[in-house]
Amino acid sequence: MPITVADVEEALAMEPEAVPASYTDRDTMLYAVAIGMGKDPLDEKELEYTCETVGSRVVPSAATVLTRNAARQADPLRGKMNFAMLLHGEQRLTLHQPLPTAAELMVKTRTTGVYDKGEGKGALVVNESSVELQDGSPLFTVGSTSFYRGDGGFGGTAEGAPVPHPLPDRDPDMICELPQREDQALIYALCGDRNPLHRDPAAAKKGGFDIPILHGLCSYGIACHGVLKTVLDYDQTRMKSFDVRFSSPVFPGETQLVDMWVDDDVVSFRVRIKERDVVSINNGKCVIS
Numbered sequence: 630m631p632i633t634v635a636d637v638e639e640a641l642a643m644e645p646e647a648v649p650a651s652y653t654d655r656d657t658m659l660y661a662v663a664i665g666m667g668k669d670p671l672d673e674k675e676l677e678y679t680c681e682t683v684g685s686r687v688v689p690s691a692a693t694v695l696t697r698n699a700a701r702q703a704d705p706l707r708g709k710m711n712f713a714m715l716l717h718g719e720q721r722l723t724l725h726q727p728l729p730t731a732a733e734l735m736v737k738t739r740t741t742g743v744y745d746k747g748e749g750k751g752a753l754v755v756n757e758s759s760v761e762l763q764d765g766s767p768l769f770t771v772g773s774t775s776f777y778r779g780d781g782g783f784g785g786t787a788e789g790a791p792v793p794h795p796l797p798d799r800d801p802d803m804i805c806e807l808p809q810r811e812d813q814a815l816i817y818a819l820c821g822d823r824n825p826l827h828r829d830p831a832a833a834k835k836g837g838f839d840i841p842i843l844h845g846l847c848s849y850g851i852a853c854h855g856v857l858k859t860v861l862d863y864d865q866t867r868m869k870s871f872d873v874r875f876s877s878p879v880f881p882g883e884t885q886l887v888d889m890w891v892d893d894d895v896v897s898f899r900v901r902i903k904e905r906d907v908v909s910i911n912n913g914k915c916v917i918s
Contacts, residue, residue, distance in 0.1 A: 632709050632752070634784045637743040640705040645737040650760075652695045654681055654730040656820070660691040663817040664850030665809055674863040687728040689868045690853035692769045693720065693846050694820045695728075696736045696760055705740050706754060714779035717845045718753065719791060721772040721872040727865060733763045741772075744790040748782030753790050793874050793912035796897050801888035805855035806903070809843075811882040817847040843879040848909055852900050855887030856915050860896055867917045874912040877902075885909070894918065 661667065661678040666688070669675070677684025742755035757772040774791055810816070814827040822844050825832035833841040853871055861867050879885070884903035889896055898913035 632706070632780050632783050636706065636709050637783070637785055640740040640743065643705045643739065645739040645759075647735040647737050650696045650698070650734045650736050652731060652734075654685075656695060657687045657691055657728070657730050659816075660694060660820050660850070661688050663813070663820050664688065664690070664847060664854055665807060665813070666854060668808075668810075674858075677863065681730070685730045686863070686865050687730055688850065688853060688857070689724055689728060689769075689865050690722065690846075690850045690871060691728060692722055692724070692760070692771050693849065694822070696734060696758060696771070697821050706743075710752075710754065710775075710777045711779035714751075714777055716776040716778065717773065717875055718776040719774035719793075719872070719874045720846065720849050721870070723770040723870045724868060725767040725769055728768065729762075732768070734768065735761050735763070742789060742791075743785055744787055745783055745785035746781045746787060750781045751776055751778040752780040752783065752785070753777075755791065794872065794897065794914035796899060796912065797890040797892065799890070802891050803859050803889045805859040805887040805889070806884060807851055807855055807887065808884045809851065809882055813847065813881045814841055814843050817844050822846070838878065840880060843881050843883075845875050845879075848875075848879050848885065848900060849873055851885050852887055852898060852910055852913060853915075855885070855900075856889065856896055856898060859887070859889060860891060860915075861917065869916040869918060870914070872912075872914045873910045875909070876911045877907050877909045879909045 658679050666675040667679040677686045736758050738758040741757050744753040754775045759770050760768045762768050818828055826836050827841050827844050857863050886901045886903050887898055889898045894917055896915040899908055900910035901908050
């Protein structure tokens with residue numbers, strides 16, 4: 630049954646309930662390896678993220694997977710949209726403090742906006758999850774824009790959707806080249822996203838791809854790796870937010886080039902695929918201290 634204006638109004642008015650979540654250092658180290666860290670097992674900077682006897686750093690973008698199940702359970706529109714026609718449009722992250730290696734959490738998820746692009750043009754759904762530690766202190770806020778290609782034309786508003794961050798009109802100040810593994814999607818799936826589109830060739834063909842595509846949030850983590858490495862010398866405590874817009878699918882094994890522009894406390898960035906000269910992530914904005 631198609632979504633209705635009443636469904637949207639109910640979702641926007643719903644008060645979120647706190648849902649418990651937790652993770653361990655196994656989850657945070659696996660995430661670092663899944664986004665490409667540790668390919669050089671003697672790199673001490675990356676070992677601080679992947680080996681507990683060397684360091685206890687956590688990649689900030691790991692926030693997107695550490696509470697994924699709790700956020701999905703609390704999604705007020707889950708089951709009412711056509712998930713077969715879903716595309717991940719944007720991802721946002723605000724860090725209130727550095728992520729601990731392991732934690733017990735409480736997660737509140739709400740829908741903050743639903744925008745009707747019109748019949749045949751789809752609908753945008755903006756969700757946000759606020760995550761706290763058990764002592765009540767804010768840890769991070771994670772948000773996403775989902776593009777449901779089959780749910781436009783339900784009679785809702787098209788005004789007020791998130792506006793992308795503009796990139797500077799000059800050549801990048803720096804470029805980080807990050808080659809990736811052919812089996813990267815198989816590893817990243819162990820972080821929680823078991824969608825067969827990313828691993829099963831038959832499922833990929835049904836989705837319109839010749840081979841499985843890489844998870845969008847894996848590319849998001851790779852972009853975060855690029856900024857950490859190039860601008861912050863792997864000091865994750867300086868990263869305060871990390872927002873992107875997804876623009877093109879990526880295939881496992883492709884080389885990702887992170888173009889960066891640094892203006893005071895803002896790092897603007899995009900990701901290009903070296904082998905195909907395609908922009909896969911655009912309008913990136915990272916606030917640093």
